[in-house]
Amino acid sequence: MSIENLLEVNDLKVHFSKKKMFADPVVVHAVDGVSFSIPKGKTFGIVGESGSGKTTTALAVLRLVGITSGTVELGGQEISALEGEDLRLARRQFQMVFQDPYSSLDPRRRVGDIVREPMDLMDIGEEDARDEKVRELFVKVGLRPELTELFPHQFSGGQRQRVGLARALASEPELIVCDEPVSALDVAVQAQILNLMRRLQEDTGVTFLFISHDLGVVQHLCDHVAVMYLGQIVEQADRITLFKNPKHPYTQALLSAVPRVDSHGSHTERQHLQGDPPSPINLPKGCRFAGRCPQAMAICHSEPPALQEIGDRHLASCHLL
Amino acid sequence: MAPLLSVKNLLVEFKTRAGIAKVLNNVSLDVHSGEILGVVGESGCGKSMTALSIMGLVPSPPGNVAGGTIELNGEDLLSASNKRLHQMRGKEISMIFQEPMTSLNPVFKVGHQIAEAILLHEKTTKALAWERSVKMLDRVGIPEAAIRANSYPHEMSGGMRQRVMIAIALACNPKLLIADEPTTALDVTVQAQIFDLLRELQRETGTAIIMITHDMGAISELADRVAVMYAGHIIETGDTKDILSKPQHPYTRGLIACVPHLEENPSEERPYLAEIPGVVPPLTDLGKGCTFAPRCDFRTDDCTGSQPSLSKISDQHSVSCFNLNTVAS
Numbered sequence: 001m002s003i004e005n006l007l008e009v010n011d012l013k014v015h016f017s018k019k020k021m022f023a024d025p026v027v028v029h030a031v032d033g034v035s036f037s038i039p040k041g042k043t044f045g046i047v048g049e050s051g052s053g054k055t056t057t058a059l060a061v062l063r064l065v066g067i068t069s070g071t072v073e074l075g076g077q078e079i080s081a082l083e084g085e086d087l088r089l090a091r092r093q094f095q096m097v098f099q100d101p102y103s104s105l106d107p108r109r110r111v112g113d114i115v116r117e118p119m120d121l122m123d124i125g126e127e128d129a130r131d132e133k134v135r136e137l138f139v140k141v142g143l144r145p146e147l148t149e150l151f152p153h154q155f156s157g158g159q160r161q162r163v164g165l166a167r168a169l170a171s172e173p174e175l176i177v178c179d180e181p182v183s184a185l186d187v188a189v190q191a192q193i194l195n196l197m198r199r200l201q202e203d204t205g206v207t208f209l210f211i212s213h214d215l216g217v218v219q220h221l222c223d224h225v226a227v228m229y230l231g232q233i234v235e236q237a238d239r240i241t242l243f244k245n246p247k248h249p250y251t252q253a254l255l256s257a258v259p260r261v262d263s264h265g266s267h268t269e270r271q272h273l274q275g276d277p278p279s280p281i282n283l284p285k286g287c288r289f290a291g292r293c294p295q296a297m298a299i300c301h302s303e304p305p306a307l308q309e310i311g312d313r314h315l316a317s318c319h320l321l
Numbered sequence: 322m323a324p325l326l327s328v329k330n331l332l333v334e335f336k337t338r339a340g341i342a343k344v345l346n347n348v349s350l351d352v353h354s355g356e357i358l359g360v361v362g363e364s365g366c367g368k369s370m371t372a373l374s375i376m377g378l379v380p381s382p383p384g385n386v387a388g389g390t391i392e393l394n395g396e397d398l399l400s401a402s403n404k405r406l407h408q409m410r411g412k413e414i415s416m417i418f419q420e421p422m423t424s425l426n427p428v429f430k431v432g433h434q435i436a437e438a439i440l441l442h443e444k445t446t447k448a449l450a451w452e453r454s455v456k457m458l459d460r461v462g463i464p465e466a467a468i469r470a471n472s473y474p475h476e477m478s479g480g481m482r483q484r485v486m487i488a489i490a491l492a493c494n495p496k497l498l499i500a501d502e503p504t505t506a507l508d509v510t511v512q513a514q515i516f517d518l519l520r521e522l523q524r525e526t527g528t529a530i531i532m533i534t535h536d537m538g539a540i541s542e543l544a545d546r547v548a549v550m551y552a553g554h555i556i557e558t559g560d561t562k563d564i565l566s567k568p569q570h571p572y573t574r575g576l577i578a579c580v581p582h583l584e585e586n587p588s589e590e591r592p593y594l595a596e597i598p599g600v601v602p603p604l605t606d607l608g609k610g611c612t613f614a615p616r617c618d619f620r621t622d623d624c625t626g627s628q629p630s631l632s633k634i635s636d637q638h639s640v641s642c643f644n645l646n647t648v649a650s
Contacts, residue, residue: 049508156600186363187535191579191594198593213508220581220591243587257513258583259538261565272517273510276478 045222101160112148158189331389359544432470559638
């Protein structure tokens with residue numbers, strides 16, 4: 001491959017097991033064999049409904065939940081194998097922006113200190129220069145540098161998310177994982193933050209792993225997109241291919257379910273999925289989507305389909321293909 | 322034809338530590354039988370407060386309806402007694418909320434919660450009310466309704482719970498249903514199911530719906546007419562088609578342009594999103610000019626002097642802006 005991959009995730013599995021008093025433990029297959037890679041300086045999006053495992057995938061990449069099996073490599077270093085102090089120091093290279101800007105900033109600390117903390121913890125740069133660096137970061141994310149003295153409650157949601165981005169950038173990471181960073185914001189503020197993320201990427205060359213349920217946002221921001229359903233990637237392609245030529249019935253249904261502004265009056269032609277996703281505890285034997293799939297065949301209920309390459313960097317797992 | 326619901330010049334104020342917050346300013350809207358009116362805007366614009374005012378549920382104190390009228394079928398709701406309002410809620414006007422988990426009672430079976438609404442408003446027996454609640458569950462698309470009526474809310478998924486909420490709201494055939502962000506907490510595939518259901522039920526029963534949302538896509542899917550709100554004012558109203566294809570107010574334009582809409586045919590080019598600079602002003606300090614003026618690209622001296630009134634630009638389409646000609650060109 002000509003492009004250098006920053007992140008390589010290989011057959012990642014995260015299972016949670018819940019002990020029961022008088023029965024065998026219950027295993028939740030939150031992430032069940034996920035592989036993807038992100039080229040340096042690009043944005044990779046993971047979309048899916050709640051419970052699809054997209055957030056758990058993000059947390060596993062960040063080593064914030066235990067990995068059951070599989071590997072995560074960042075810039076050639078296998079971070080899934082690191083422990084203790086090695087892991088702590090490696091965290092400099094991968095940071096996170098959270099969904100809720102209200103609960104992800106410590107209410108008792110000044111925002112300048114919040115942004116400075118990663119530099120203190122990782123011992124980055126000269127101590128005297130750090131406050132100046134904080135002010136530079138504030139300017140970078142579109143906040144006035146004198147605001148560093150304020151507390152989080154004095155900021156609006158959009159400003160807080162800017163602080164969250166400044167904190168993530170403080171250790172100059174290669175990768176920033178963003179878990180639904182704009183879903184708690186109003187649409188006008190959402191546009192400001194999305195534009196800011198793109199400008200930051202152009203300036204610093206940072207790589208984003210972007211988790212979202214909003215297909216419009218993902219289409220706008222991401223270079224490459226994976227669709228998850230019940231812990232597995234069902235389709236993965238570059239942005240243009242995925243949205244123009246979706247192959248998996250679930251991707252097609254997901255795209256058709258999004259209300260569109262230009263579709264007034266034409267809503268009757270769409271087919272909608274019935275029911276809810278099955279539980280990740282008792283997984284169906286065949287394809288996990290078979291129970292809701294409008295095109296399910298006999299084989300779909302007995303054999304799980306493999307993720308296969310159906311075009312240039314276009315993967316899908318479906319027996320129809 | 323006289324409108325089913327007529328709200329005129331509604332003023333709602335809240336006492337806060339920072340002063341009086343004017344949450345609704347001269348809000349006027351009509352809803353006719355059998356139509357779906359969409360109310361759209363960002364958080365804090367007053368869309369939910371409009372709904373609560375119609376239901377007579379403005380928390381008071383600190384809230385206070387300071388002026389205006391709300392009439393349902395010619396009956397004044399603001400001067401109605403608590404007893405009368407109690408009779409009307411659930412019978413004439415119903416409401417469904419954003420969060421189906423917190424609006425159902427976790428300790429009662431869902432069938433019981435639907436029957437409760439029926440028993441409150443109609444002379445009937447418990448057995449008959451239960452039978453009807455099973456029918457309602459069936460009608461909102463819950464499979465094996467007779468069995469599921471015995472379920473508790475925690476045994477159901479988010480989409481199922483919202484169906485139960487709709488069943489409760491529609492159990493007594495209300496004339497008006499207010500849906501306050503009914504699908505915000507749900508996944509898109511489930512949202513599409515709920516939209517289909519609302520549309521189908523509305524067609525069957527002729528119930529008028531006020532649909533409150535921040536999502537222009539949802540408006541486009543469901544609403545016949547739209548009212549766009551900003552900082553307690555309705556700033557533009559008209560047919561959904563007109564508003565979406567020919568938005569006139571700079572805020573409406575910004576609201577439509579700043580959302581990355583899903584395209585079937587995305588291009589390689591990705592221009593930056595249009596931004597509305599700044600944030601919504603605090604409602605305690607709106608000043609006397611147009612509330613949108615500080616964020617508006619088309620601001621002139623007129624705009625800081627007074628709030629423009631909502632004036633008709635065609636039969637159905639009204640806008641409150643001083644500079645419509647410059648905005649259009």
